[in-house]
Amino acid sequence: MVSQTSILLLLLICAPTLYSGTDLQPRCNEKDRSSLLIFKRGVVNHSKKLPSWSSEQDCCSWKGVHCHNTTGRVTRLDLNQQYLVGEINLSLFQIQFLSYLDLSLNGFTSLIAPSDTHASFSNLQFLDLSFNDDLHVDNLHWLSQLSSLKYLNLSQINLQNQTNWLQSTALHPSLLELRLASSRLNDMNISPSMKYVNFSSLLTLDLSGNNFKSELPSWLFNLSSISNIDLSFNFIQGPLPKSLLSLRNLKSLRLNDNELNGSIPEWIGQHEHLQYLGLSENLFDGSIPSSIGNLSSLIHLEISSNLLSGNLPTSLGQLLNLKYLSIGGESLLGVLYENHFSNLSNLEELVLSAAFSFDLASDWMPPFQLKGLCIKNANLGPKFPEWIYTQHSLVYLEVPNSNISSINSDMFWRLVANITQLSLSRNTISADLTNITLNSELMFMDNNNFTGELPRISANVIYLDLSHNSLYGPISPFFCHKFGRENNLDYLDISSNLLTGGVPDCWEYWKGLSFLFMENNMLLGEVPSSMATFIDLIALDLHNNSLSGNFSLDLSNITNLEFINIRQNNFSGTVPTKMPHSMEVMLLGSNQFEGNIPPQICNISSLIQLDLFHNNLSGPIPPCISDIPNMGGAQRTDHYPFEFNLYNKGRELEYEDYGLLRTLDLSYNNLSGEIPPQVFSLIQLQSLNLSRNHFTGEISREIGSMKNLESLDLSSNKLYGEIPDSISSLSFLSFLNLSYNDFTGPIPVGTQLQSFNASNFAGNPRLCGAPLPINCTVESGNVGESKQDDGRKDSAFETESLYLGMGFGFAVGFWGLSGSLLLYRTWRHMYIQFLNHVADQLHVFVVVMINKFSGTQASSN
Ligand SMILES: *[C@@H]1O[C@H](CO)[C@@H](O)[C@H](O)[C@H]1NC(C)=O
Ligand SMILES: *[C@@H]1O[C@H](CO)[C@@H](O)[C@H](O)[C@H]1NC(C)=O
Ligand SMILES: *[C@@H]1O[C@H](CO)[C@@H](O)[C@H](O)[C@H]1NC(C)=O
Ligand SMILES: *[C@@H]1O[C@H](CO)[C@@H](O)[C@H](O)[C@H]1NC(C)=O
Ligand SMILES: *[C@@H]1O[C@H](CO)[C@@H](O)[C@H](O)[C@H]1NC(C)=O
Ligand SMILES: *[C@@H]1O[C@H](CO)[C@@H](O)[C@H](O)[C@H]1NC(C)=O
Ligand SMILES: *[C@@H]1O[C@H](CO)[C@@H](O)[C@H](O)[C@H]1NC(C)=O
Ligand SMILES: *[C@@H]1O[C@H](CO)[C@@H](O)[C@H](O)[C@H]1NC(C)=O
Ligand SMILES: *[C@@H]1O[C@H](CO)[C@@H](O)[C@H](O)[C@H]1NC(C)=O
Ligand SMILES: *[C@@H]1O[C@H](CO)[C@@H](O)[C@H](O)[C@H]1NC(C)=O
Ligand SMILES: *[C@@H]1O[C@H](CO)[C@@H](O)[C@H](O)[C@H]1NC(C)=O
16 A cells, blocks of 8 residues: 555656656546546636646646556546635546545535436545535535445534435445544434445444434444444443444444443453553443453553542453553542553553552562653652653653652652653652753643752753742842753743742843743842843733832733733832733732823723732723723624643633633722723623722713623722612622712612622612612611621722632633643644633633622622
């Protein structure tokens, strides 16, 4: 096969010279050529995309066209990954001897069925239209005309509205491989009008990544010759039926990421030919059957993330051919002995995620040399296990949250010197990093007890997380020493340590950084203007240090910057405004900024969160605030700013959360004047906090249009007048504080206003009605004064703690969804697509969390 392909390739390359020199070579058939030209007309910009397809030339020398070497008839058309856009006219099938058609990995958007609906195109054996992501196909009837089809691949094209895909494919006894992965199919049950499926030759069936929600269909168990089944990433339910045993030739069974339940049956051990078994991410319970040790052909076994309990059977240690083993789950528990691994001499990757302990002799020599080892949430420590030092071929080593508190520094750093990915997160490892040079591309070393000064890094390091340790000393040696000049760092997190000193002025060597997190340290002094040279910066966090002076960085040329947090420092001067249009989240609270809120803020067009909480700002709110499109605009565009999510769980969640909320917090300042009505037209806002200022005037009726508002705090101002009725139409509102103003009249009767605690209306002596214990009679006067102190002391930070608490709960929930995503950059694109799918669910989740949290808060008051 391989050699044939290369010969064809050679022919293709040589073809023009061969043919131009002699008349003996067969020329392309005229009919074939005109069918090809019809196809060509459907390709947008075809003269550019298919320049060799000119009418003068022999069509056998056109790009992708292969002719028979003696008859000159076209037999293959192979145009995969040619960036072709447009329509596919299946009149191509009229090319009489065409046996191979591959148009995969292009951008075709429509398909024209063959015009002759009665013809049979009996020579076509291979058809691949996969990965034309925007190709919608409503009708597959024409498939029945391909009577000799052996390979059919329609993966990753849109068959969403296709209800009879099974009917159209099922009567192809010649079919060897059928791939319909990620094609948005909904139903895999056989329709009543169809008596049976005849896939009597089928070897490979790939239906992964669709929306199948039923149990495994019974027709599957009649596929007597089937060897590979992939139904992963669906919503398939129910237990594994015993009829699966009738598939005696099964080599690969991929059922991971479904909703299968029941136990993993003992009979699974009878599948003697099985090489690949994927059952991860399902709802299987019970224990792992020891018969699994009878699967003597097994190479790949994945059964993590289920509801399995108990210990592992020692029979696993018999799987001599096993290369990949992944087992995990929250209720798995027990002790692993040398027996569990005794014959695993071919094992290359071992992934265990469960509360296992290990009872292995200290001089145990494992039978394997691993390329990858991941043991998490286990009891590996307290010492880093000796046997891991015998593994010299590791590419990744991950032991997060595994109770390790000490390493043998000499051996450990030598072991990991050439490892690509290292994770030691969430242990209690104590080691001095002062003289260590880190060398792995991805290093997760957060949440330990590493001490000493910041380590050195080599040019290999791309991602480094050292947060939540006990590193100390000034940061400038790390940034300014010459060893760092060749760095390729993209992500650096040294937050939550004991680091000191000023922010250095050596940023010219760190231009590649996209993410820089230095919060929760003891950094001092001013921020040098050279920090504005981070052209690739996406996120910068410096909060909770002792930084001071004007924050005068001109960041307006950093056109990817989306997030800046400099809260809780001593910055002074005016509010920084030299920000790029890309800026989404600006957290400037708890500093000493003074003067007015500059109207330039309104030009930051991507802004979705602005926090100026607790500064010394005065004057009015600029009315232009409603010009910020993501706060005021009618259209809600969703933002997923933090692609580095892929790397790191904790951080991702914190900011994913920020990314979804639209908030404006101007509380705790000296702002005054009336609240401009424009503020109440920020209809995208979810949280508005103007409390603890000197605002006067009435609340505009406009407030009723802030349909997304979930939290509103106007407390401790000098607002007056009646609370507008329109406020009761804010149906998401779950936190409201209007206390300590001078509102008058009745509290509007609305669905949720009466459910808030009375303290949220306290300190308005002329306000009446539920939930206040004051009836709205004309003479109700000043009753209620005596109750007004209740809520005062804790109202200030309520909103903030509300969101902090929500962030955490949200984090846990969200990570559950995306927990198994891989870490490399190439996955970003897919990941973002994935997020788009779940966006609505996320939002719902946020709302639920807020409601829940404010519930607790109300009851604790
Ligand atoms: C076709 O060519 C025009 C002009 O060069 C270009 O603007 C357009 O984007 C091209 N279309 C596609 C689909 O490549
Ligand atoms: C034509 O191809 C066949 C195999 O496809 C090969 O056996 C034969 O030698 C080839 N003939 C010429 C003239 O290249
Ligand atoms: C597709 O090809 C057929 C010729 O077989 C032709 O009649 C038809 O017009 C083509 N369709 C389009 C949309 O170009
Ligand atoms: C589509 O499936 C066929 C047959 O299984 C396979 O040879 C081909 O590589 C697949 N195409 C892509 C783009 O993966
Ligand atoms: C599928 O059908 C629905 C409703 O009939 C329609 O709204 C949708 O656009 C169709 N989708 C495709 C890809 O044809
Ligand atoms: C399935 O197709 C094969 C080959 O055409 C044929 O021999 C067999 O009888 C068919 N089976 C059924 C149940 O129709
Ligand atoms: C690491 O790689 C370097 C160069 O590839 C090699 O010289 C060195 O021996 C390796 N070190 C270890 C501990 O494998
Ligand atoms: C680091 O290296 C320097 C110079 O070799 C040495 O003086 C110092 O004691 C070392 N520090 C630690 C913590 O190992
Ligand atoms: C961290 O290490 C320091 C010094 O090595 C030690 O005093 C401290 O107790 C350790 N903390 C924890 C939580 O292990
Ligand atoms: C921003 O870019 C412009 C145009 O390249 C340049 O003139 C200006 O000096 C830059 N500003 C800063 C602060 O780097
Ligand atoms: C409020 O009115 C209700 C009846 O409408 C009455 O039972 C209650 O005593 C009144 N409360 C006060 C404080 O006047």
